[in-house]
Amino acid sequence: MSAAVTVESLTKRFGQTTAVEDLSFEVPEGKVVGFLGPNGAGKTTTLRALLGLVAPSSGRAVIAGRLYRELADPAREVGAVLENARFHPGRSGRNHLLVLAAAAVVPDARVDEVLAMVGLSDDAGRRVGGYSLGMRQRLSLAAALLGDPRVLVLDEPANGLDPQGIRWLRDVLRSLAGEGRAVLVSSHVLAEIAQTVDDVVVIGRGKLLAQAPVGELTRRASAGVRARTPDPTKLAEVLRAEGAAVEAGHDGTLLIRGIDPARVGELAASSGIVLQELTQLGATLEDVFLELTGDSSLAPAGDQLRGS
C-alpha cells in the first residue's frame, strides 16, 4: 500500500534561491506527521508543491501515489489549510464555504456541519473582514474539512492562535487522527504539535535533517550526561574507549553522549577517577529540534521554542 503522502527528491528553485533541495519523506496512512523547521526552511514551498500550486524544479510530491492534479476529486481526497489563509473580506464566512461547496459539489448542509465542527456557527453570517486571525484559521480548517478528506495538509495552523486556540487545535488534530486520517502539519514551533504527532520530519534550509518517530527523538534528547572531575582527560579517554561521544563543556565539565550515567559512574570508579558531579541532562524535544536546525541565522527566537 502506498503512503498517504510521498515526497521524492523534491527540489524547487526560485531564480537563484533554492527553497527545497532533494527532499524525501513519507506520511504513512492514518498517521500524524509533524513537518518542522525554522521559518524559511522550505516547509510552505514543499506543501504548495504537494498541492499542485507550485511546480517542482525536479522530483515530485504525490498523494496516494498520484500528483495532486491527477486526483479525480481533490476536495474529497485532500483538505488543505494554507499559511495565512486569505479570504474576500466582504464575504461572510458561511458564504465563503458555500462558494467552495458549490465548486466541489458538496451539499450545502455540510457547510453548517463543518462550521459547527470548528466552532464558528455563531459568527458564520459576519463578514470575514471582521474576523480575528484565530477565526480565520478556524474558517480555513472548516474549508479543508468540507469534502471529508482522508488526507489533511496543514501549513502552520497554529499561527495566530492564542493558547486556548492552540489547545483547541491539538484536540482537533487528535480527533482527526483518531478518525484514521493522515495529517501532515507544519510548524516552526515544535511545542505546538509535539504532543499530537506520531512522526516528525525536520528540515532546515530546504534539506531533510531528520525523520523519526517522536519517541526516538525523545530518547535521543535524553542521551546527554554531564560529568565534573579533576581529571577530565583521563575520564574522556576511558569513556571514549567504551564508545561514548565526549566533548569538553565550557566550564571544565565533560558532555557525554551515547552512554547512561550509571555506566559513567562504574567506569570512573573502576579507573579510580574522582567524580564531583554526574548529571543526566534534562534535554527536551525542543533542544533536539534546536540542535538539528541549529543554524542561529535560521533558528526561531528561543522564547517561542521554550514557551510551553
Add this chain to the structure above:
Amino acid sequence: MSALLRAELLKLRTTRTTWVLLGIALAIAAGVLVIILSVLERSRTITDDNLGALFSFISIADLLVLCLGIVAAAGEFRHGTVTAGFLITPSRWPVVVAKAIAYALVGLAYGAATLLLLLVVGLPWLAAKDVTLELGGTGWIEPVTGRLLYAGLSAALGVGLGTLFRNQAAALVTALVTLLAVEPALQLVSDAVGTYGLNGTSAALFGDSESFSDVLPFWAGALLYAGYAALFVGAGIALTLRRDVS
C-alpha cells in the same frame, strides 16, 4: 463546469462590489439616456441608424461592466481566494472559463436592463415629445442583439484581462487608457484601428455608422469582439497554467 459556474455566480452575488459597480453602470446609462432624450428635438423621426448611435452613447457605461470583470478576476489574486479555487479544480482553466461565462451572463443581464430602461423611460418620453419611430421590419434586431452581446462580451473580456494582469490597478489602467486614449489616438493615424480596434468593433455591433467611417458588418463585428474576449481569456489561462500560485 456547471458546478464551477454555480460557484462563480454565488461568488459575484455575495460581494458588494458587483452590486455597486452594476448600480453605477446602470445609473450612468440612465443619465446618458436622459441627456439624449432631453436634447432631442421635438417631432423628429427615429430610424434604425439612430438606434445604433443611441446605443453607442449608452455603451459608455459598459466600461464599468468591463471593469467589473477585471476587478473580479484580479481580485481573486488580490484576496488570495484563487488558491482555494485551484485546490478544488487543479486543472485551473475551467475556473477561469466559468468566471468568464458567469460575468458574460451578468453583462447580458445588465445589457437587458439598459434595454428595459429604454422601453420604460424612453418610449413614453419619445411619445410625449411627439417623436416618430420608424424601426421598420427587422432592422432593430441587430443593434439590440449587439447591445446585449457587447455588454456580455465586455465583462468576459474584463475577466480575461484581470486574469492576465492579476493586479487590479494595472489591469484597470491598461484597459481604460487603451480604450479611451491609445485607440482614439491611433484612429487618427490609421483607419484600420478605427475599423478593427475595440471601439470600432463596438460600433459595428450597434450598427453605428455615424461615429466611425468604415464600420464592419454586424456579424463580423460580433465575431471579432468575441474573438478579442476569447483571446484575453485564453492568454489569461495560458499564463495561469504556467505560474506558481503563492
